[in-house]
Amino acid sequence: MNKIITISREFGSGGRELGKRLSELLGYAYYDKEIIEQISQRTQLAESYVQQIVDRKPNTFFPITTSHSMHGDGSDYLMKQHASVYAEQTNVLFEMAEKSDCIIVGRCADYILKDFNPLRIYVYANMEAKLKRCYNKANPEEELTRKQMLRIINRIDKDRAKYYHYYTGRKWGDHVNYDLCVNSSVISVKELAESLAHILKKD
């Protein structure tokens, strides 16, 4: 069976950087945006639209009035689209896991690929460190205030937690769902990647 590493991460914690570093050090395939591209190709939905769907759980609180005026079709259609995107996501992840050793960022991969016995990592960070990382990556022309950036970070993480819980029934960030949870403000992503690669190469 191939070796799989799944990385769940708070926004701005450096989870993607960890994935990329591990991929370079171990020679495993690295999948992140590629998953969205694959789902988009298979469902014939635009990548930007798929990205929106996979970033949030389906809105189960469709307004009754709207639902009535659409004879229930609007919410049904949306729910079906979410379900088909999730189903395709599952297919894509299975294919990736069966193809070669790989690292997968996000997408409930720790849950979907549980039978592959992945090494499940959760990366988090102190808010100040997350703000700093987000500012470094942000488009300087946007000129987001600290308050605005805080709101973005909190909203994205809240959406990720809801999405994860919706599809897995589990609590996002609860250590029981991971093998390693690490605060990247204290143990740097670079050091963590090197240590993990060292351990995994011996296995």
Place this chain on the structure above:
Amino acid sequence: MNKIITISREFGSGGRELGKRLSELLGYAYYDKEIIEQISQRTQLAESYVQQIVDRKPNTFFPITTSHSMHGDGSDYLMKQHASVYAEQTNVLFEMAEKSDCIIVGRCADYILKDFNPLRIYVYANMEAKLKRCYNKANPEEELTRKQMLRIINRIDKDRAKYYHYYTGRKWGDHVNYDLCVNSSVISVKELAESLAHILKKD
């Protein structure tokens, strides 16, 4: 400021082994049972009694009838004893942290010593691994059944969670209270200790 590592651990997860290994690799002092000894000396209470007190949160649900018959003295006395043991525990931990670099296992040290900015580790493990470790350490003459051992593990961890929550207001095992949470059934204590020592020596 001295370097402090605190280790919280599920029963049978190998947290003490991690502490001892780190102590050997880093040359930091290691404190575990020594804390109880110190509290016992200072409070003039027997070590076995102190051990009982520091293993459980005070019983705040003293029956009203009993309380009445004792004019409230029984529960008051017990509560005061718990409080004085916790206060002494705090003093002992501060003295240890001020003395030299050290590793402290349990005792809410991550919370009590927060101003020392400790590296806070939480060690957990799959139940099968915990059972195995506990059987290896148990007195073979006791001949505990699997069911009995499971009950012991679950009860001790439940008590630890309650104790931690009572004195800190925090949830035991919640990643936000630690810098590193690790499943020792997946990443061995030996490998973890070596990796951490490598990282910490560079700091």
